Amino acid sequence: MLEQLLAGAIEDAETRQQSVSLASVEAAALSAPAPLDALAFLAPSERVKVIAEIKRSSPSKGALADIVDPQALAREYEAGGASAVSVLTEGRRFGGSLDDLRAVRQAIDIPVLRKDFIGLEYQVFEARAAGADLVLLIVAALDQKTLTRLHALITELGMTALVETHSADELSRAVDLGSRVIGVNARNLTTFELDPDLFGRLAGSIPEGTIRIAESAVKTAADVAHYRRSGADVVLIGEALVTHGSPRETLTEFLSVNP
């Protein structure tokens, strides 16, 4: 499934490249307003931080929420205390787009993450041109050489890579890259099953000085507290925020947990 998602995202990027060349997307990336320092926004603190995600649908759950106005949702997230906003830009299964990312960038003053299946430099330039401050890299989807190349480009463009892992082996590959921000995704991207204890098992192997992010599987404030006790600096939350009544209130409640 992960392979198909990546192949589809690359195919869509190649289609966009027919109308906007690599040279012009690169020029747009280099002339975009400077990225925000995501490391500063996500730095470990006395309280747990949240990256709040804008996600319309997912391959495992289908439609989650309409989200006709991603800017309004992003403002709710910011007002509720999010430290960054993740925008799913994958179109086929998640219902997102780069237009969503551009719109969200205009609406808020906290970092924006491009959440997609990235395999090409073209996609990294696109992310920067659209205003992204952070870009997701999924270790399981890429060989180490590609991962190294994309990680270097993200850094050169002044952005921060969020390097996503699902196992001890992937974690050591993330560490080899020199990643400053490492995520552990509780959702297996092949089977879509959730393992809420995976973060806790891997957290101790994430080097000191790295920002530790627990991704997926948060339904309640107790789940946030569980991740926090296991060592998470930041928790990435999607579904619970887009499906509950008031995203702002849900976020405020989730952020009120103490270690």
Ligand SMILES: O=P(O)(O)OC[C@@H](O)[C@@H](O)c1c[nH]c2ccccc12
């Ligand atoms: O909706 P949840 O369970 O709160 O999960 C959010 C986020 O972790 C999830 O959307 C995600 C994590 N890694 C990904 C990679 C691609 C697409 C989506 C994801």
